[in-house]
Amino acid sequence: MINITFPDKSVKKYESSINGLELAKSISNSLAKSAVCIEINGELKDLSYLIEEDSVCKIFTKDDQYSLDTLRHSTAHVLAQAVLNLYPGTEFAVGPSIDDGFYYDFLFKENIKESDLIKIENEMRKISKSQQDFVREEISKDEAYKMFSKQTFKQELINTADKSEGVSEENISIYKNDKFSDLCRGPHVQNTSLINHFKLTKLAGAYWRGIETNPQLQRIYGTAWFNKNDLDNYLKRQEEAEKRDHRKLGNELDLFISTDETGPGQFLWKPKGAVLRQIIEDYSKKAHSENGYDYAYTPHIGRSVLWETSGHLDYYKEGMFPPLKNEENEEEYYLKPMNCPFHILIYKSDIRSYKELPLRYFELGSVYRYEKSGVLHGLLRARGFTQDDAHIFCTTDQIEDEILNLLTFSIKLLKSFGFDSIEADLSTRPEKSIGNNDDWEKATNSLKSALENQNISFVTAHGEGAFYGPKIDLHVKDAIGRRWQLSTIQVDFAQPDNFDLQFVDSNNKRVKPVMIHRALLGSIERFTGILIENYAGEFPGWLSPVQVKVLTIGDVSNYLNKITKSLKGFRYEVDDRNLRLGEKLHDASKDKIPITLIVGEKDELSNTLAINIRSQDNQQNVKYEDAIKQIKANLKTPIFKI
RNA sequence: GCCGAAGUAGCUCAGUGGUAGAGCAGCUCACUCGUAAUGAGCAGGCCGAGGGUUCAAUUCCCUCCUUCGGCUCCA
DSSP states (O other): OEEEEOTTSOEEEESSOEEHHHHHHHHOHHHHHHEEEEEETTEEEETTOEEOSOEEEEEEETTSHHHHHHHHHHHHHHHHHHHHHHSTTOEEOOOOEETTEEEEEEEOSSOOOGGGHHHHHHHHHHHHHTTOBOEEEEEEHHHHHHHTTTOHHHHHHHHHTOGGGTBOSSEEEEEEETTEEEEOOOOOOSBGGGOOEEEEEEEEEEEGGGOTTSOEEEEEEEEEESSHHHHHHHHHHHHHHHHTOHHHHHHHTTOEEOOTTTOTTOOEEOHHHHHHHHHHHHHHHHHHHTTTOEEOOOOSEEEHHHHHHHTHHHHOGGGSOOOBOOSSOOSOEEEOSOSHHHHHHHHHTSOOBTTTOSEEEEEEEEEEOOOOGGGOBTBTBOSEEEEEEEEEEEOGGGHHHHHHHHHHHHHHHHHHTTOOOEEEEEEOOOSSOOSOHHHHHHHHHHHHHHHHHHTOOEEEETTOSBTTBOEEEEEEEOTTSOEEEEEEEEEESSHHHHTTOOEEOTTSOEEOOEEEEEEEEEEHHHHHHHHHHHHTTOOOTTTOSSOEEEEEESOOHHHHHHHHHHTTTSOEEEEOOSSOHHHHHHHHHHTTOSEEEEEEHHHHHHTEEEEEEGGGTEEEEEEHHHHHHHHHHHTOOOOOOO
């Protein structure tokens, strides 16, 4: 007799041991039908798992995330099975479920091509049709070595006894279906026939265990769902996300271009993009100058001695553009990858008193980083970009207040642009770093208490800090739920040392200040790209490069004059081409203009016009004065106030 | 940097070992137009760059550049 406790706390008695599927059946047939896996005493198991003692159980159906994960993991097995059927001698590595899908990594005898995926997908469908059961077995390590004698990656997994791959010290669990077996902790769906609605999506390279010096495997990605509708929805979602792509929209909306001649990762801003950028920059500048920052300008290049002192040449040379030099002048210059050394020189240009601190230097500083060619991604990852950068010099006692103010400031700024959902990462000391442990700990604690004080939910990213100090990164969620890193706040105990920074304290002693690096929007290029994706190019009125478009019908030049006069101060365009109204409307909508005015000869007499506000999706005929009022209300710039 | 895919007109994309194609955009003309693309005509190209194979290469092969999807990286 065993007692099973269910999530609603009810307890059922069973005569003898019972497996998950039978358990589901004992509740209802429909539950048995939709059951996929089961949680027994907090551990996820197959439905076939035999429960032999009193347990707490929860049955997961097709609607649960765990079930989807299970399905996808099982689909990954079928993928590996299909690959081994088609390409005997292929080595297979790991194949987990991931968001919306799964992957499996392989070492083929000869690399496959993307066009081979169709063949593999067809083989998978065969396996699905042949209705094979997934069977769990536990075998000894020795047996496992034998079973995977020709699979070097599996051997390594067995060796390192990684529990997450179904390997533990004593025995090893494997899953078998037909002639295929794989090391696996499970659980799996019961039968391959459940694996119906899937698609292999892409082929990519991936390093074994994610380590660059390891051999590179070929990774096949796929997606899998319980029904066709979900699969179709997913594919549609992907398409929608593609429509938001800032590179595509940047071109369509005439915002920016990149050309072969400028070199990869660098952008040319066309007038409309430049306006957008200018609004963002002006807004940020104003916010800074009203909140205790001083403006600074610094050059784009500096002598190598500067980058030696700062430590960049020691720690970051790979990420910098190659040096500039000529025959007359042997000395090398470097393009700046960061603004901080220059701001430090400004600090050092005078003897500083404790009464001056904190000093905050702000600059829209363009920096150049030699990003690896494979990582470039439009505006989101460029080689030349502009940071809304500032460096704060303060006393140790001031750190906590400064960080707190910074967090408040940053959150407010991000919210002004429409990002309301904000989370943080707290990154601690990495292996490759400078400075002493005491300083690191002190700084990390200041960051942590500021986050707690501001009630920002955060996770600690161990070892992810900069080489010179710990940091807070703020992430926002965009309109379709993607997470973007924007602000970064970094404490730096190292640079003040490198440059021997000092201030005179109240005892007339020379003391080392602390430095805080921070960029709130991050890179203006990247931020603009994220804005484009967040709004799908349909910017709020105050950010829109063109805010109002006036469409004329017939000859209304007098009336038009009056209207454009009251639009002074707004960014407007007039479309008085001799075209049908339908076409003008089409063009205005294609350009994602927030407000469209239609003015015809009849309107001139009645002093009216038609106003189309994109966000309201309706159209009204209103008096001229009303229209102007509505325009002003819709195009308001958010007020920045802390 | 690595694995895979791609580069043809301003844009989106067909196509072929033998003189290069469409739609949109552009220009010209007609229509004088009230709610989501009016019609006709014209013009537009070193088929990413360099090398090779061939009587002949945009097409096949090699190298490079750039872009895209990933991996690694993002101080």
